[in-house]
Amino acid sequence: MTxxxxxxxxxxxxxxxxxxxxAPPGSVEAQLNACLRxxxxxxELSEAHRSLLTALGSALEQGERSQDPEVxxxxxxxxxxxxxxxxxxPLGPAAHERSAWFNAFRWTYEEAVLRGDTKDxxxxxxxAEDATRPAFVRDWFLxxxxxxxxxxxxxxxxxxxHATVEQLARFIQADGYLNYxxxxxxxxxxxxxxxxVKHEISRHLWDECGEGEKRNAHTLQFTRSLRTLGLSLxxxxxxxxxxxxxxxxxxxVLAGNRRHYFKALGSLAMPELFDVDRDAAVVRGLERHGYxxxxxxxxxxxxxxxxxxxxxxxxxxVVLPIVDVEPQAGIELITGxxxxxxxxxxxxxxxxxxxxxxxxLTDENG
Numbered sequence: 154m155t156x157x158x159x160x161x162x163x164x165x166x167x168x169x170x171x172x173x174x175x176a177p178p179g180s181v182e183a184q185l186n187a188c189l190r191x192x193x194x195x196x197e198l199s200e201a202h203r204s205l206l207t208a209l210g211s212a213l214e215q216g217e218r219s220q221d222p223e224v225x226x227x228x229x230x231x232x233x234x235x236x237x238x239x240x241x242x243p244l245g246p247a248a249h250e251r252s253a254w255f256n257a258f259r260w261t262y263e264e265a266v267l268r269g270d271t272k273d274x275x276x277x278x279x280x281a282e283d284a285t286r287p288a289f290v291r292d293w294f295l296x297x298x299x300x301x302x303x304x305x306x307x308x309x310x311x312x313x314x315h316a317t318v319e320q321l322a323r324f325i326q327a328d329g330y331l332n333y334x335x336x337x338x339x340x341x342x343x344x345x346x347x348x349x350v351k352h353e354i355s356r357h358l359w360d361e362c363g364e365g366e367k368r369n370a371h372t373l374q375f376t377r378s379l380r381t382l383g384l385s386l387x388x389x390x391x392x393x394x395x396x397x398x399x400x401x402x403x404x405x406v407l408a409g410n411r412r413h414y415f416k417a418l419g420s421l422a423m424p425e426l427f428d429v430d431r432d433a434a435v436v437r438g439l440e441r442h443g444y445x446x447x448x449x450x451x452x453x454x455x456x457x458x459x460x461x462x463x464x465x466x467x468x469x470x471v472v473l474p475i476v477d478v479e480p481q482a483g484i485e486l487i488t489g490x491x492x493x494x495x496x497x498x499x500x501x502x503x504x505x506x507x508x509x510x511x512x513x514l515t516d517e518n519g
Contacts, residue, residue: 160373160376160377160380161372161373161376162333162372162376162386163242164237164240164241164242164245165241165242165245165388166242166244166245167245168189168234168237168238168241168242168245169233169234169237169241169388169389170186170189170190170234170389171186171389173186177227179208180208180227181205181208181209181212181227181228181231182227182230182231182234184201184204184205184208185205185231185234185235185258186234187201188201188202188205188249188254188255189234189238189249193248193249193251193252194252194253194254195251195252195253196253197253198253198254198257199254202253202254202257205254205258206254206257206258206261209228209231209258209261209262210261212224212227212228213228213261213262213265216228217265217269222394222395225395225399226393226394226395226398228262228395229395229398229399229402230392230395230398232262232398232402233390233398233401233402235255235258235259235262236401236402236405236409238250238255239405239409240334240337240405259409262406263406263409263410266399266402266403266406267406267413270403270492270495271488271492273495274488274491274492274494274495277297277491277494278484278487278488278491279293279484279487281481281483281484284476284483284484284486284487285476285480285481285483285484286476286480286483287473287476287477287483289483290472290473290476290483290486290487291468291469291472291473293487293490294419294422294423294426294468294472294487294490295426295468297423297490297491297494298423298426298427298464298494299426301430302498302501304498304501304502304505304510305498305501307505307510307511308431308434308501308504308505308508308510309430309431309434310434311508311510312324312431312434312435312437312438312508313433313434313435313437313438313441314437314438314441316438316508318382318442320507320508321382321435321438321439321442322382322384323507324435324504324507324508325378325379325382325384325435326379326382326384326386326391327390327391327392327397327504327507329375329379329386330386330390330397330401331400331401331404332371332372332375332452333372333375333386334401334404335361335371335404335424336358336361336362336371336372338404338405338408338417338421339354339357339358339361339421340358341405341408341409341417342354342408342414342417342418342421343355343358344411344414346414346475347474347475347478349470349474350418350470350471350474350475352470353466353467353470353471354471356466356470357463357466357467360463371452371456374451374452374455375452377451377452378449378450378451378452378453381444381449381450392503394503394506396496396499396500396502396503397500397503399496399499400496400497400499400500403420403492403493403496404417404420404421407420407489407492413485413489415475415482415485415486415489416485416486416488416489416492417489418471418472418475418486418489419472419485419486419487419488419489419490419491419492419493420489420490420492420493421467421489421493422464422467422468422471422472422486422489422490422493423490423493423494423497424493424497425463425464425467426464426467426468427494427497428456429456429457429464432453432456432457433457435450435453436450436453436454436457439453472486
């Protein structure tokens with residue numbers, strides 16, 4: 154294996170399921186994993202499948218009603234395993250994407266997530282009529298992305314000015330899973346709508362791949378950042394919290410359904426616009442501890458500048474051309490953007506907990 158190959162993160166053939174004894178008996182996760190380890194059955198639902206789907210429906214209802222963090226973790230961690238199955242090792246034993254039970258699981262989870270998130274963002278949405286105007290849509294995205302809550306500012310300030318090396322390392326490791334999957338989320342948004350949109354997304358894919366220089370691929374840049382800190386990514390994320398799982402899953406809830414295509418594009422726009430300040434905070438924090446960001450942590454250093462360009466490019470090359478030719482898509486794009494902002498704010502609440510920030514900040518912004 155070459156040095157470059159050793160940097161690559163290849164999906165584990167056995168998938169991302171935790172060991173059988175790690176999931177609580179009777180949980181959604183335990184039942185899901187048992188089904189994934191079973192034979193591929195495209196048409197028939199077994200008793201195990203029906204039991205899984207019943208448990209999922211009950212957990213989704215309970216989680217929405219009580220907001221019990223353990224129930225929500227069980228649901229969203231299980232769904233993460235499902236999406237990793239879709240994107241995982243082609244020779245793995247859990248390639249169930251054509252199975253009736255597998256698609257029923259996805260449908261049940263996705264409809265519940267979209268219903269709940271749509272309710273939570275209702276007050277952030279403009280009228281459908283306003284959203285038919287390209288200039289209004291552009292201004293909405295820029296305004297929403299620039300808004301910083303007290304919690305958002307506290308997280309960025311802590312990373313820049315107060316975080317220890319250990320805290321920065323924990324942040325970077327926790328952030329890694331989506332950084333490795335962001336390219337895949339882009340690819341899933343690429344199926345044709347119009348040439349202008351395909352062109353702009355292709356430019357972003359080219360950038361993700363290092364513009365033809367393998368060493369500059371963003372995933373490899375991120376791997377080198379981990380190695381600088383003596384870290385790697387474990388097979389299963391170290392998130393003992395539902396919020397990062399839910400935010401990760403949202404990319405694939407939207408991108409995996411053609412009817413949510415415009416929402417997926419709106420969702421992809423927001424990190425390009427919102428993350429610039431946090432990348433800058435991470436760079437400041439690392440340099441405060443004596444690192445040289447442009448060589449030791451090129452992933453964050455390059456994104457600090459790159460995303461400042463990518464966000465407006467995405468608006469002008471993807472969002473505005475779509476609204477121009479399909480005005481009714483405007484509210485869909487905005488809805489996807491609002492869902493992503495909700496997910497990112499939840500993730501900042503998770504980070505605040507990890508960094509030991511004042512819980513009152515979370516309460517204030519919850």
